[in-house]
Amino acid sequence: MPQTSDADRTHRLVPSPAGRTHLVEQGEGPLVLLVHGFPESWYSWRRQLPALAAAGYRAAALDVRGYGRSSKPGAVNAYGLRDLVADNVAAVEALGESSAVIVGHDWGATIAATSALLRPDVFRAVGLLSVPYTPPGGPKPSEVFAAMGGPEEFYVSYFQQPGRAEAEIEPDVRGWLGGFYAALSADTMPEPGAPDPHFVTRGGTLRERFPEGRLPHWLTEAELDVYAAEFERSGVTGALNRYRNMDRDWADLADHHGAPVHQPSLFLGGTRDASTTWLADAIEAYPRTLPGLTASHLLDGCGHWLQQERPDETNRHLIDWLRSLDA
DSSP states (O other), X not given: OOEEEETTEEEEEEEETTEEEEEEEEOSSSEEEEEOOTTOOGGGGTTTHHHHHHTTOEEEEEOOTTSTTSOXXXXXXXXXXXXXXXXXXXXXXXXXXXXXXXXXXXXXXHHHHHHHHHXXXXXXXXXXXXXXXXXXXXXXXXXXXXXXXTTSEEHHHHHHSTTHHHHHXXXXXXXXXXXXXHHTSTTTSOOTTSOOTTEEOTTOOGGGGSOSSOOOTTOOHHHHHHHHHHHHHHOSHHHHTTGXXXXXXXXXXXXXXXOOOOSXXXXXXETTOHHHHTTHHXXXXXXXXXXXXXXXXXXXXXXXXXHHXXXXXXXXXXXXXXXXXXX
């Protein structure tokens, strides 16, 4: 298991079904696996790793398959949720543990919830940031997203077509990432009534609606450099392939349609995050879909990048919840 150290953090490459998973860990104690979303990396948890370590936990933030220094299979269908769950299980085993708490943000929340659903023997509790749990099932995802845009196109549909988003992003990865982060951050997102950056004009690009020349308060130029370097090295296709598997996941998880997650769970959302507000009905359904929910908080005035926009508040809620699991 190759490893290098970075101050108090340890970088590891551990075996996975795809080849390898890169992860960064800090601390000792019960294992907490941290799963990022799009378009991010392990680095999105940089403010949680030391806090969790100081609280007595072994925190491990991974690069999801297709990102950073983790393996990037060429086949689009190698990025299904079942594959990503298998990667998470392999990471826990490679770290010498038999169980872990799993916490995810954005796509990572869906990956974390599915990990808890499929492998309750490994994942004893699950924390979800920004994206509420919705059980598998319902209408076919591509049909739902296609109907959302009206005269425009919803960003998920835009991402699902191989090559389109790559052509927009890869000529200027750094500029695109900075704009995307700003578009979904509470302090830099477009004003109410402005064109919504979740939608694309027919024949247009997402970037047309991003704020220009402004970074959100939580992101320095040097931190943006870190994110940009990862995607400039790896490309963005592996990350986008997660969107291109949504119909396949819908079919692959057919035997779990409507299934609740029973383990103890946490939900954190931002009141200015579309991922949370658009899925308000899913939050209302938690008594049925997350019967083990023990803590749920909406952070007032917070956007999408929860653990980076509000690290202290997020850390406090995470640690309080983790401690309650073993109380």
